[in-house]
Ligand SMILES: [Zn+2]
């Protein structure tokens with residue numbers, strides 16, 4: 045139950061769980077008996093009615109909702125008893141279909157059981173079907189009520205009642221400073237004088253009670269302005285420091301990406317090959333690899349090559365990747381170039397030749413398929429640059445003399461990772477490459 049003082053502060057508490065108290069009825073030209081809620085016995089508030097034939101009883105909306113909730117609680121309780129196969133007496137109301145069959149009640153299918161215990165209208169005991177009866181609203185509109193505040197002489201109609209009790213000048217409101225109850229129409233005047241109301245100094249932006257504000261001297265104000273500025277500066281300095289640290293980390297990252305954590309350009313080569321007798325490596329700075337045997341297989345098939353490996357494991361995350369250069373000294377037929385991932389044991393295996401064709405070996409197939417036709421041409425003496433960019437997963441070959449670029453896109457070179465080595469194969473005796 046609400047205390048009277050809380051109703052004075054929050055008048056809506058009064059209508060939270062019942063209708064308008066009967067004693068607030070000021071005047072009515074009609075008999076008010078059928079405007080009374082049978083649950084709370086007060087004047088109907090926001091009425092809803094039972095829609096069952098010959099009932100049409102009206103209730104306050106809050107009252108009937110509360111009733112329905114209580115009934116629903118009973119249903120849950122009865123169901124749990126039912127599930128333990130206990131014989132539960134059915135609703136004794138006249139609406140129950142099973143009142144004469146209580147012995148077999150526990151065998152009733154659960155669905156029917158629930159139906160019989162649906163919340164019923166308190167009056168007719170049949171399931172409550174919510175409806176609205178316009179005449180009740182019209183009758184309610186014709187009555188006149190008293191305000192809940194004794195001092196108030198206003199007599200609001202039913203429709204204006206809620207609005208009035210909220211705006212009534214006699215409503216009590218707590219002062220934001222001292223917390224004491226004030227009449228609504230005197231609150232402003234009180235708060236303009238109350239010593240405990242909080243006031244913000246327009247210069248230092250500090251909040252303090254009116255009492256302290258009156259003692260707030262210029263010295264105090266300037267002092268606290270300095271203090272708050274000092275705090276702001278300290279916070280900003282801290283932020284700047286954090287940003288600087290982030291910036292440094294980013295710079296380091298970018299540097300690492302640009303330079304990589306390995307060398308970018310291969311300028312020193314060492315070679316290994318299973319077929320040492322096939323190749324001759326000469327030179328110091330620029331090494332020439334020359335095929336000196338006609339074939340390693342007497343039944344040499346087309347596209348048989350003699351391999352040699354560049355003995356470098358390369359690992360880089362640099363944006364520009366790895367660059368190495370090679371001059372074609374002598375080349376009668378095809379040159380095979382391979383780049384092999386040390387991570388996934390996958391290699392890009394392709395052939396270039398003087399016709400400008402680029403052929404590529406499919407994964408797990410021992411056959412080279414034409415990938416580009418006639419656009420990447422070169423001749424003996426031309427220098428080729430290879431650039432493998434792990435970040436973009438792409439390989440670019442440039443003919444420096446002819447300014448032709450051939451680019452293998454990520455879709456053409458299944459992911460290589462950032463660690464790989466390369467190998468070359470020559471086909472015809474006397475072919476030679478110079479690595480520079
Ligand atoms: Zn009621």
Ligand SMILES: [Zn+2]
Pocket residue numbers: 094095096099100101165166167168169170
């Ligand atoms: Zn009813």
Ligand SMILES: [Zn+2]
Pocket residue numbers: 191192193196197198208209212213214
């Ligand atoms: Zn009033």
Ligand SMILES: [Zn+2]
Pocket residue numbers: 219220221222223224234235238239240241
């Ligand atoms: Zn006050």
Ligand SMILES: [Zn+2]
Pocket residue numbers: 245246247248249250260264265266
């Ligand atoms: Zn101040």
